[in-house]
Amino acid sequence: MRNLNEKSIPSNEEIKEFWEWCGFTYIMNYDDSSIIEECRSPIGERLVPTIDLNNLFRYAVPFLFSMGLQTHLASMSSTNHIAKITDAFGKFEDVISVAKDPALALFWALDKVRNDKVS
Secondary structure, eight states: OEEEOOOOOOOHHHHHHHHHHTTOEEEEEEOSSOEEEEEEOTTOOBOOOOSSHHHIIIIIHHHHHTTTEEEEEEESSSSOEEEEEEETTSOSOOEEEEESSHHHHHHHHHHHHHHHHHO
């Protein structure tokens, strides 16, 4: 079982790669004076997702569930939260992440799964 130590806020590049893995697309739109990057959700919504529990549970957790992975989020104390991802079929090693912010604990656990699945 891997334990991910608390990490900092993800970079814009890490966030973009994470949401692309979850099915978001980034489109470059050009107009006369600028280039605008537009983001669309897997169901076509125009939005730039942030790392918060609402977006993670709306887009990332169902994506993991479709791969047979289960997500657990709990408070260990008033200042520490733990996210654990388990494989319902036992093919994937459990991932645990701890952070002060529950959204960051969940993001880093999900991101570790993404990195393991991509590499």
